[in-house]
Amino acid sequence: MIRFEDVSVTYDGAAGPTVRGVDFEVPEGELVLLVGPSGVGKSTVLGAVSGLVPHFTGGTLSGRVTVAGRDTRTHKPRELADVVGTVGQDPLSHFVTDTVEDELAYGMESLGLPPQVMRRRVEETLDLLGLAPLRGRPIATLSGGQQQRVAIGSVLTAHPRVLVLDEPTSALDPAAAEEVLAVLQRLVHDLGTTVLMAEHRLERVVQYADRVVLLAGPGAAPVLGPPAEVMAVSPVRPPVVELGALAGWTPLPLTVRDARRRAAPLRDRLAHLSVPDPAPAPAALPAPRPAPTSRWRRRPASGAEAAPGYAAEVRGLAVRRGRVQALRQVDLTVSAGETIALMGRNGAGKSTLLGALVGLVEPAAGSVRAGGAVPHRTPPRDLVRRVGLVPQEPRDLLYADTVAAECRAADEDADAAPGTCRALLAELLPGVGDDTHPRDLSEGQRLTLALAVVLTARPPLLLLDEPTRGLDYAAKHRLVAHLRSLAARGHAIVLATHDVELAAELAHRVVLLADGEVIADGPTAEVAVASPAFAPQVAKVLAPQQWLTVAQVRKALA
Amino acid sequence: MAGSTGRAAPLHPGAWWLWALGLGTAATRTTNPLLLALLLAVSAYVVTARRPDAPWARSYGAFVKLALAVLVIRLVFAVVLGSPIPGTHVLVTLPEVPLPDWAQGIRLGGRVTAEGLAFALYDGLKLAALLVCVGAANALANPSRLLKSLPAALYETGVAVVVALTFAPHLIADVHRLRAARRLRGRPDQGLRGLLHVGLPVLEGALERSVALAAAMDCRGYGRAAEVPAAVRRTTAALTLGGLLGVCAGTYGVLTAEGGAYGLPVLAAGVAAALAGLWLGGRRSVRTRYRPDRWDARAWLVAGSGAAVAALLVLAGARDPAGLHPGVVPLVAPALPLWPAAACLLGLLPVLVTPAPDTPVAGPAGPGPDSVPDPEPAVRKPS
Numbered sequence: 001m002i003r004f005e006d007v008s009v010t011y012d013g014a015a016g017p018t019v020r021g022v023d024f025e026v027p028e029g030e031l032v033l034l035v036g037p038s039g040v041g042k043s044t045v046l047g048a049v050s051g052l053v054p055h056f057t058g059g060t061l062s063g064r065v066t067v068a069g070r071d072t073r074t075h076k077p078r079e080l081a082d083v084v085g086t087v088g089q090d091p092l093s094h095f096v097t098d099t100v101e102d103e104l105a106y107g108m109e110s111l112g113l114p115p116q117v118m119r120r121r122v123e124e125t126l127d128l129l130g131l132a133p134l135r136g137r138p139i140a141t142l143s144g145g146q147q148q149r150v151a152i153g154s155v156l157t158a159h160p161r162v163l164v165l166d167e168p169t170s171a172l173d174p175a176a177a178e179e180v181l182a183v184l185q186r187l188v189h190d191l192g193t194t195v196l197m198a199e200h201r202l203e204r205v206v207q208y209a210d211r212v213v214l215l216a217g218p219g220a221a222p223v224l225g226p227p228a229e230v231m232a233v234s235p236v237r238p239p240v241v242e243l244g245a246l247a248g249w250t251p252l253p254l255t256v257r258d259a260r261r262r263a264a265p266l267r268d269r270l271a272h273l274s275v276p277d278p279a280p281a282p283a284a285l286p287a288p289r290p291a292p293t294s295r296w297r298r299r300p301a302s303g304a305e306a307a308p309g310y311a312a313e314v315r316g317l318a319v320r321r322g323r324v325q326a327l328r329q330v331d332l333t334v335s336a337g338e339t340i341a342l343m344g345r346n347g348a349g350k351s352t353l354l355g356a357l358v359g360l361v362e363p364a365a366g367s368v369r370a371g372g373a374v375p376h377r378t379p380p381r382d383l384v385r386r387v388g389l390v391p392q393e394p395r396d397l398l399y400a401d402t403v404a405a406e407c408r409a410a411d412e413d414a415d416a417a418p419g420t421c422r423a424l425l426a427e428l429l430p431g432v433g434d435d436t437h438p439r440d441l442s443e444g445q446r447l448t449l450a451l452a453v454v455l456t457a458r459p460p461l462l463l464l465d466e467p468t469r470g471l472d473y474a475a476k477h478r479l480v481a482h483l484r485s486l487a488a489r490g491h492a493i494v495l496a497t498h499d500v501e502l503a504a505e506l507a508h509r510v511v512l513l514a515d516g517e518v519i520a521d522g523p524t525a526e527v528a529v530a531s532p533a534f535a536p537q538v539a540k541v542l543a544p545q546q547w548l549t550v551a552q553v554r555k556a557l558a
Numbered sequence: 559m560a561g562s563t564g565r566a567a568p569l570h571p572g573a574w575w576l577w578a579l580g581l582g583t584a585a586t587r588t589t590n591p592l593l594l595a596l597l598l599a600v601s602a603y604v605v606t607a608r609r610p611d612a613p614w615a616r617s618y619g620a621f622v623k624l625a626l627a628v629l630v631i632r633l634v635f636a637v638v639l640g641s642p643i644p645g646t647h648v649l650v651t652l653p654e655v656p657l658p659d660w661a662q663g664i665r666l667g668g669r670v671t672a673e674g675l676a677f678a679l680y681d682g683l684k685l686a687a688l689l690v691c692v693g694a695a696n697a698l699a700n701p702s703r704l705l706k707s708l709p710a711a712l713y714e715t716g717v718a719v720v721v722a723l724t725f726a727p728h729l730i731a732d733v734h735r736l737r738a739a740r741r742l743r744g745r746p747d748q749g750l751r752g753l754l755h756v757g758l759p760v761l762e763g764a765l766e767r768s769v770a771l772a773a774a775m776d777c778r779g780y781g782r783a784a785e786v787p788a789a790v791r792r793t794t795a796a797l798t799l800g801g802l803l804g805v806c807a808g809t810y811g812v813l814t815a816e817g818g819a820y821g822l823p824v825l826a827a828g829v830a831a832a833l834a835g836l837w838l839g840g841r842r843s844v845r846t847r848y849r850p851d852r853w854d855a856r857a858w859l860v861a862g863s864g865a866a867v868a869a870l871l872v873l874a875g876a877r878d879p880a881g882l883h884p885g886v887v888p889l890v891a892p893a894l895p896l897w898p899a900a901a902c903l904l905g906l907l908p909v910l911v912t913p914a915p916d917t918p919v920a921g922p923a924g925p926g927p928d929s930v931p932d933p934e935p936a937v938r939k940p941s
Contacts, residue, residue, distance in 0.1 A: 050777050081779030093770035096721065096778070098612070098702060105848035110779030112844035119849065138612050155778065360738045384744030396739035399759060413744040439762075457744065 001162055001194040002026040002049055007063035009044050009053055018044050021221040022063070024213060026196060028161070031188045031208055033227070034198040035236055036215035037472045038442050042166075042198040045215070045222075049164050049196060050086040051077040068161055082111055085155025086164045089470075090171075091147040100142075100150050101126075101135045107158040121157045129153045129183055144346035145176025149183060156187070163187065165197040169204050170469055173345045173498045174533045177204050184208065200472050203238035203501060203537050206231065207255040228252045236473045239501055240537040242550040246557075259541040266553075267542055273556040275525070275546055311336050311461040311492030312357055312387070316366035319352050319516075326352040327516040330366070334492045336460060339483065341507035341524070342496040343534055349516040350496035351392065354463045357494070358389040371461050384414055388459035392466045394450035395438070403441075404434035406453065414457035425452040428482055444475030451482070462486065464495040468502050480505050504528060504536035504548035524548060568610075569912050571699030572707060573857035578695035580864025581905050584871040585687035588882040589680040592894045593871075593902060594687045600905040601694040608908060609697045610915035613727065621693020625686035632682030637670050641678060643886060645671030677886045706850055710840035714781060721771065725764060732760045784844045791842070798835030804828020856911045863907035870901035 008020040019041035026032050034042050047053035051072040054061045065072045068083045077086075085107075088094055097103045104125055108118045126132040129149045134142065139150060148168060155163065168184075169177035185208055187193040199205045206212070212230040214223040223230060228251040231241045240259050244252040247266050253259035312334040319327040327349045334340055342350045355361035356368050359375030368375055371386025378386070391397065400406040407421035414420070425432065429448040438446060447467060454462065464483075468476050476499075483506055487493055497503055503510055503524060510527040512520040512534070520527050525546040529539050539548050547553055578601070585597050609615045637652070648669050655666035705716045736756035740746070745755075775781075808825025874895065875882050881895035 052773055052777065056773050056776060077773075077776040078779050078782045081777060081782065084777070086774070086777040088770065088774060090770065093767050094774040096717065096771070096775055096780075102702070102848070107778040109845050109848055110782055112782070112784075112846050115846060115848065118846070122848070140613065158779070355738075358742065360741060380741045380746055381744045384742070389742050391739060391742065393735075396736055396759075397742060399755065410743070453743070 001028040001030075001068060002196060003064075003066045004045075004048070005064040005066075007048060007061060007065055009041070009048065009059055009061050011057070011059040014059075017219060018059075019215070020219045022048075024222060024224045026194055026211075028194055029188065029192040030210040031184065031195040031197070033202075033205060033209035033212045034196065034215065035202060035206075035212055035230075035234060037217070037236060037474055038200075038444060038470070040215040040218050040220070042215060045213075046086075046164050046166050046196065046198055048072065049162065050084045051075060051080045052086070078110075081107065081160075082158055083160055084162045084164060085152075085158060085160035087148075087151045087155060087166070087168060089167045091144075091151035094151045094154070095139050095147075098138055098140070099135075100131060100137055100139060103139060103150055103154045104131075104157050107154060111158055113158075118157075121159070125153045125157050128156070128186070130179075143176065145172050145179050148172060148176070148180050152180070152183060160193070162194045162196065165195065165199075167199055167470070168197065169199060169201060171346075171466075171498075174204075174500060176346060177201075177498075181205060181208060200236075200470065201238075201499070202236060203240065206238055206241070227254050238537065239550050240541060243538055243541060243553065246550060246554055256537055256540045259537075263541050267545060270542065270545060270547065270553065270556060275548075276552050276555050310334060310369075311338075312368075312370045312494070314353075314357070314366070314368050317353075317356060317363050317368055318365040319349075319356060319361055320364045321352070325516055326361075327356070330513075330516070330518055332511060332518065332521070334461065334494055336492050337487055337490050338509065339487050339493040339507050340495070340509045340511055341503035342494060342511050342513060343498070343500070343503060344513035344519075346498075348513040350513055351465055352516075353513070354389060354465055354494065354496055357461070357463055358387050359383055360389075371459060381413075381415075384454075384457040384459065386459055387461040387463065388454035388457060389463040390447065390450050390454055390465065390467065392469070394447045397450045397453055398438040398446070401437055402434060403432055403436050403438060403449065406438060406449065407456075410453040410456045416456050416458075421452055421456040424455055425449060428452055428478075442475075443470040444472070444478070447471070447475075447479070448482075455486075460490070461492045461494070464493070464497075466497055467495060468497065468499045476502065500528065500534050500536045501549070503534075504539070505551070510534070567913075568700070568703070568851065569860060569908075570707070570851040570853050570857040571701075571704040572851075573853070573860040574699035574908075575695045575704070576861035577864030577905070577908060578691045578698070580861075580866070580868040581694070582688045582691035583868035584902065584905075585684055585691060587868075587871040587875045588898070589684055590882050590884050590892050590895070590898075591680055591683055592892055593882065593898060594680075594683045596894075596899055596902045597867075597905070598687050598690055600902055601691055604906065604908050605694045605697050608912055608915060610700075612700065614701055615697045618693050618697035621689055621696065625689040625693070628689060629679075629682040629686045632678050632685070633675065636674050636678030638666065640665040640668050641671070641674030643671070643674045643677045645673030645887060645889075647672035647889060649675070673886045673889050676889060680884075680886070703851055706847055709836050710843040710845060711836045713843065713845060717780070725768070728767065729760060729764055732763050736760055782844055783842050786842050790838060794835050794838040794842070796835075797831050797838060801828050801830070801832030801835055804831055859911045860908045863904050867901055867905045870904070871898055874898040874901065 003025045004022045007022040008017040010017040022045060034045060036042055044053055047057060048061060048065045049067055049072075053059065055076050061073070067080060070080060070083065072080065095103055096106050101122060104122045105118055108121065126135055129152065131146075131149060131153060134146060134150075139147065142150065152163075152165075152168070165184075168180055172180065181204065184195055184197070188195055197205065206227055209227050211224060212227045214230050214234050216223065216235060223233065231237050231252050231254070232245070240256060241252050241254065244259060247263075249259075249262050253262060310333045312332070314330055314332040317327055317330040318325070330353060332353070342353060344350055352361055356363055357370045357375060359378060362376045373383065373386050375383060375387065398406055400409055403425070404422070407425060408418070410416075410421040411418050425448070428451065429445060432441070432445060432449075438449060441449060467479060471479065480502070483493055495502075495506070507524045509522065510520070510524045511518055512527060512531070520531070525548060528535050528548065529543060529546055532540070535543075536548055538550055538553065539546070542553075581597055581601050585594060588594065605618055609618065649672055650670050652667035652670060654668040657664060657666060702720050705713070705720055708716045733753070733756060736759055737753070740755065804824055805828035808821055808828050811821025811824055871882070874897070878895060881893065882898065884890060884892035
């Protein structure tokens, strides 16, 4: 159905080809997963299928890509619209109209299908994706998972034979991701749709794949094979596969179920061992606070004495956003050196809570103290030294056009000694040139730069909003290492995340939010294992024992 | 599974526009504050009762504020600059600023008369009512559905326009987000400097989003064109270009003194040619329309009610000018002319003939299909 014949793509101005020697074929009705670290050209391969590469992006494509017998060299994306459906990373930038039903019909209108056919297909698609109750809703009011389903539905109505998806579940909470994947599964099984999908969160998708295409490095030729075989050689793999590799199971398990059926001996071995802490526990003795800066001395924080034990304290917090009650009666305390994961559905109020801690959101009731100050009443220059937030889109923090200028500005903003930020960045992310434009950095590098900028002011409380979106496993491991060492140095860290594996590796405590209320707050092992949606894979495999990460198991067995 | 929240065949947006323009026209025919207030109340009631909960429908508040601003400005001008209306009831005398000779005829300050203020109020109210009527149309008629009624040849351009319009809210959201982010860097998030500083990143973001949207639209078949014979293509181009040239020349002719003879015919021919070009151009477009709004009996009734209000007030203006334009010199309390008032109430007809808008599920994460409550456990029989 999709056929790559010795394809390489070189973008204008690039030193070498982005992908080279891509040569594989996807038969009809298969779900093929494209995996690999960031920056190896996964999006380029996907774009070549829909014809966006090179017609829209520019660059030179050598070799031949055919989709359902149509050569993409001679067919523009719009002429492939009836056979290829493409859904990008951000569903919001995909929508042309403003209501669900119109959006589903838009593609068919462009193709010029007769009105009766359109009507029938819209109804079918609404039912297939479970969107019928939402048909008249403005798209902007839908949740992330619903939007992603509408985006998929909007290309499905044209009855494409091929569906191309770029990270369809990255921005979604675990439940919404399941929802989307169930739909894909159904398409492949019931309609025989061919699906080609790229995704970083392998733990969510690898079990659904019929075959996997691995792009191991930039410009490396892809490896195609059954998932278990490819995972054995892949540099990126989900925890369940890591665990299988650690325990020496062959073939490697891909699902929790596979692994569990073979895990009995491993569980027996582990039963006698004690679970090492995933992250070194927050020091029982209060961790040293960062040295007070001159400003602190000049303006002694009024509340610093009041709650000396907590880096942040939230009592009875309520926040209203328009007519929506975003948070109600939230209590939360964060001690120095502690790492907390905020989890919950899209729209549960995680970002709002972080915003309240950093003074972006004004509480309607209750009190917030962060770093000894009331955030929304503290002038920004003062606040950066008490609490720092890396927003969901790290790019929002970066204004300058070179890394060096960004670092200089950060030093200035924080009244830090010149070179502080650059030194931090060199430590966190070696090998980034001074003249690089922040936009040219990869997702992970950009996040690290934003982190360095925030850390320049040495805030005792560090907040991160969805830090692993778009990060591959390597970048994630580096981030985990940074954050752990920060916590060991006494920084309190709060991260809002959908990534259960990240929470398992980092967090001492997990706080679950639902509908703006805290519904669970406790040690990671207890909260995560108690709820199937938020349990990491290792916990599911080794339950009822409270192992959370492969690293723990490896350490215990060593 | 047909959702109860399904669209109950909304009214043709053109009908709402005709209704609102009818009320607006009626408002321009009278300065009677009671009639104007009645027209305002009628349109406001219909908007409250029939406005859907959608982003574009929230513009009504903005129009009301604009109308109020117009009214206030008109009154302030009447107070400060005086009024040409002679009056005897002096309310207050402001200190008059002496102006040089060349500014003769302009007065700053001076006497403020009740007659002058009343005149300004009536006049301002007329303009405000017109604005509110336009706002009502904006709130009731979905702009993107109005677009569906465009000729096929203009549709793609129309989509571009609508997409561009939706960018404004996105841009504002971006500015808010980036200004908030300045706070995270320890810089003040208020003030002009902050706004200027985020300008470039905001534009960059907007550009990236447009490119992403363009790619998505391309993938979904935007701009697919049907094969048409070369002759038809050439004819289309010739007709459209020739027509537009004709319109230009004709307009010039109509506006200049010498061209009075050829102006009108050339203009008419130009318009005809351009329309023919549009119609032919539509054949290149393969688009079809999903559930286009039908111009049904309700649309006739709604549009008709607006037109009737306008026509009756025009008629009333001809029959009874005194009732529609209450005198200010001498100052008399305006009386409510009975049958023009009854005519205004015809504007309420849409409330009777159109369905109430859907009430959307509250909250962004509305109940999905997966949140079906568990069926009641079967009653256990005693064993």
